[in-house]
Amino acid sequence: MYGIQQMRLPLATLEVFNAIAKEGSLSAAAIALGIKRSTVSHQLKTLETQIGAALFVRTTRSISLTEAGRALAQSSGPAFEQLANGFENARAAGQSTRxxxxxxxxxxxxxxxxxxxxxxxxxxxxxxxxxxxxxxxxxxxxxxxxxxxxxxxxxxxxxxxxxxxxxPMTAAVVASPSYLEKHGTPTHPLDLLEHNCLHYRFPSSGQLAPWMFSGPDGPYPVEVRGNLIANSLPVSIEQATRGLGISYTFREFSANALASGELVEILSDHAATMPxxxxxxxxxxxxxxxxxxxxxxxxxxxxxxxxxxxx
Known part of the structure; x- marks a missing residue:
């Protein structure tokens, strides 16, 4: 019993058997499977040896299932149809525009x-x-x-x-014209320490996003301060357009607000390159x-x- 449980199913020979049963002859099965008739015959003999019984009665004019053949066809036929449907469904799922x-x-x-x-x-x-x-x-x-x-x-x-x-994108420091008119325009990243800077907090890690700048010795951070922290860049940009403070973002992300004049980019000579x-x-x-x-x-x-x- 243990040996039977561990035996691998002879799927290749079962496929040949079902093709013969469906097509009605070894030659027709060979054509349907796209293989030689001699291969079909060999596979059938191999399966019959494994099962220990003849599966077909063959004459010069016809071929018919034996009792063992009918039992195998009744169980393996639907299983192969299901396998074929599963194969087609899998192929359709990978190649379909749905x-x-x-x-x-x-x-x-x-x-x-x-x-x-x-x-x-x-x-x-x-x-x-x-x-x-x-x-x-x-x-x-x-x-x-x-x-x-x-x-x-x-x-x-x-x-x-x-x-x-x-x-590669570019970091941008942006503020509304009204904010800059009221509080002055920073000319160096360290000037941001005197301004209200709008922080972004990463939702997953809880860390505040650093404000990075490009200098002669490479990138460096400035630890800015401010009275608004949000975990949404759109919120930060929106509040910057309303004059609440200065926001650090991507130049490409704030392009519309910069083009409309709602925001002005400052410190562009110190902008850091982003991935x-x-x-x-x-x-x-x-x-x-x-x-x-x-x-x-x-x-x-x-x-x-x-x-x-x-x-």
Whole structure:
């Protein structure tokens, strides 16, 4: 009994058996499977030896199932149909322009890269369901049942793939014209110590985001102070436009407010360079059609818009 439990199922020979039973002859089964008739005959003999009974009665004109053959066909036939359906469903899931795409996205990446192109993507591919999980922390894609995540920089786990979606970005210190008129304009990063600076706190770690600047000896931080801390960059930008204080963000993220004049960039000569935004995903999802289409759409929608230009 132990030996029977440990025996591996002879799937290849069972496939040949079911093809013969379905097609009605060894020659027809060979054609259906795309193999030689001699191979079909050999596989059948192997299976009959393993079972210890003949499965077909063969004459010069016909072939019919024995009692053992009918028993095997009744049980293995539906199982192979189910396997075939499962195979086709799996192939369709990987190659179809339908399905669910689950993504872990930091809030700033959503507003920077995803928000605007999302409508046109779903209009083009209405059968792809997008699930967004807003999170600033590094996500364990496989453990959390996600397909992909976004992060600054391209340092990822060994079994992941990272695709850059932007050029290296630039930090920006911004304030409203009314705030600067009332409190003066800093001309050096250390001048920020005399101003109300709007902090960003990472929701996952609870750490305050550092204010980094570029100097002759490399990047350096300035430990600013202020009376508002938020775990949302859009909130920080909004309060800066209202004149509450000075905000530290990405130049690309505040581009609209800078273009409209709601905000003014200061200390641009001291701006630090920030990493690219990458999307990362398991290697097994390289060929996942919904993910490939989404990445392609994001690149096309944001082409030329996310750059390091100071204009």
């Amino acid at each position: 399905g669910t795409l689950k993504l872990a996205i930091p809030e700033f990446v959503y507003h920077l890269l995803i928000s605007a192109p999302l409508l046109s993507f779903q209009e083009r591919y209405p059968e792809i369901e997008i699930e967004l999980r807003l999170a600033d922390a590094w996500s364990d894609i496989l453990k959390e049942g996600l397909h992909a995540g976004f992060r600054l920089g391209g340092v990822i786990a060994q079994d992941m793939v990272a695709v850059g979606l932007t050029e 690219r935004v990458h999307i990362y995903f398991p290697q097994e999802y390289r060929a996942l059609v919904p993910l490939k289409l989404f990445i392609q759409h994001l690149k096309q929608a944001n082409a030329g818009r996310i750059s390091t230009s100071k204009s």
